Amino acid sequence: MTGIEIDLDIYPDEASLVEALKSGDPEACACMIKQYAPRVYAIAIRMLNDPDDAEEVLQETFISACKNIKKFEERSALGTWLHRIATNAALMHLRKRKRREVSLDEPIETQGGDDVYREVQDWTFSPDDHAMNSEIRDILEKAIAELPETLRTVFVLREIEGYSTEETAQILGISVSAAKVRLHRARLRLRQLLSPYFT
Amino acid sequence: MISQHQHRHENDCQEVLSHLNDYIDGELSPELCMELEAHLAVCQDCRVVFDTLSKTLYLVHKLRESPPELPETVEYRLFAVMNLEQFVPKKRK
Structure with a gap:
């Protein structure tokens, strides 16, 4: 793992990490970020295809997570909860982007009509x-x-x-x-x- | 001029390809599975689409296991935004 060095073993399991997060422990927050930020950033960059927007989503996700951690009921894993926040934040960005640029060439969805079948190149790659x-x-x-x-x-x-x-x-x-x-x-x-x- | 046999074969291809996703996801009925597999056994074009699509998805699923690295500068800015600068090495503050 590169970048900022954080000892991820301070909290023996996720429950103790969440407990520390709920008590407002900054070390727990640093731990959560170190552990989950790469995946959150990956969702954002893949959905938005823009590094600046992805960074905004990354920051919004962790700001929102820290603000709402007390509402986290641990019915899902912490990572799943963070992914959901990140996905929603990324979708908000996409909606904002759509309002800015109305595309006239979006494909119309039909059940059939995919014309990509015919190009049938075999791959030697395994x-x-x-x-x-x-x-x-x-x-x-x-x-x-x-x-x-x-x-x-x-x-x-x-x-x-x-x-x-x-x-x-x-x-x-x-x-x-x-x-x-x-x-x-x-x-x-x-x-x-x-x-x-x-x- | 397209022969009737060729025309029917192309219709079969369209039918097979429209079910390919459900087949890959294991959501196709056993009867349709058998029909699709029988077609794949004799149709090189559809088999190539199926094989290359499967390989594509195999590789995409590999991406899940290893997310791209978070750029260091992005990480530093995130720690700063979160008021966690005490964890950032002094030379980078």
Whole structure:
């Protein structure tokens, strides 16, 4: 782990970390940030595709978490709770962004009509032969960033954050069938975006 | 001119590809699974789409295990915003 050095072993388990957070212990806050900030930043940067906006979401997430920690009832893991705050903050940014720029070329969603099927290049690449090296990571991150926003948000929540399709739909305020259509399109689009690298 | 056989095959491909997501997610009925697998066994194009899509998702899921590193400057600013500067090394304050 790089950057600021924090002893993460001060709190033997999550319950004691949360207890310390609720009592306003700054060391606990530093511990929480050190432990969870990379994942929170990852959600934000993948959803927003903008480092400045992602940093704002990161800060808003931890400010909100510290402010509301007493309301955290520990029915979920602390990380899950933070992810939810970060996701909501990122969505707020996306909504603000939408109000600023009304796009006329957003794709219209239909159940069928995906035209990405026909390009059928085989890949000689076998993921089993490769560790997740930084080159592959960069290619993937770039391809995800290139997805249109409506597809990217569904894809990030479902495939990277691991929410179910139903949860993803609920978070985004769309129907489950719309989430499925977007996920389907996103997966195929990503496959297409990656194909030049793997032939 | 497209033969009837070719036309039917292309319809099958469209049908298979529309169910591919549910198949990958394990949400397809056993009957449709069998039909889809039978098609994949004989259709090279659909098999390639299925294989490459599976590989894509395999790699994407790997991203979950290792989030990108938080830039140091971003971390320092976060600690500053949170009034936790006492944890920041003096030379960086």
